[in-house]
Amino acid sequence: MIELLQSPWEERFRVCLGLVRLLHYLSRSPLGSVALLDFQPRQFVLVAGELKLTDLDDASIEEPMCQTRADCLLHFPIRNFSIPCSPEGVCQGLNEKRNLYNAYRYFFMYLLPHQAPPTLRPLIDQIMNLTGELKNNVSKTRKAFEEILHLYKSGLYLQNLPPTSVEDYTALRGVRASGGGVYRCWPSYSQKACVLSVFSVREAAFICTSHPHCSSFTLGAQVTWTGRRLVYFRTGFSDLVPDVDSIVYIKKAQSLRTEAD
Secondary structure, three states: OHHHHOOOHHHHHHHHHHHHHHHHHHHOEOOEOOEEOOOOHHHEEEEOOEEEEOOOOOEEOOOOEOOOHHHOEEEOOOOEEEOOOOOOOEOOOHHHHHHHHHHHHHHHHHHOOOOOOHHHHHHHHHHHHHHHOOOOOHHHHHHHHHHHHHHHHHOHHHOOOOOOOHHHEEEEEEEEEOOOOEOOOOOOOOOOOEEEEEOOHHHHHHHHHHOOOOOEEEEEEEEOOOOOEEEEEEOOOOOEEEEEEEEEEEEHHHHHHHHHO
């Protein structure tokens, strides 16, 4: 979990999305609605970035029988919830609600809001509020996650991005920076450099402009699980080497200073 907390938001979102998809399946499994009675982070592992459940020993497919709503209580350390008693005398939906709130308190609270793209935060806050109060079921929660994924992958979340001009940068195609000018940022895909994922050159230019140390960035062929490009941000652009898959973008003011030197 500590390693996840230090990872980029995109990777943390991937874990939460995978968990919601898993809980959605468990709520509609061929055996019935499955509750993970001993829901703990240690029950899950990451395999190539995908969340996998390793332990089903404490799973249950039985939802409690009831006569009134008072029989359908969910007890958690800091609060309790009551679920309606169905006409059939079953606490219907209790299993998926149990799973969902555990996902909220063990995963969402720590992984989802922090360092999220600002324009996606209203949707994320809505997820946090609704799951924290158990006002949504797993299906609606999954739908909300899928909507965020769509906005993120398509770049639609950038519609309200402050004006940023790519024309402020000079593009050097077919080369990449191989040394010097490295600085660190958080959260980064590298502990030794500032490496972030972007949807477009415009987003990369916005990030570089917002970083006081950044004067250039390199767009390469590496992509994340969402198809976004990985970009290396630097304070300079020395030691350029040929690379047909890369483009170095340099702030024009920096480029002019270098030419003058």
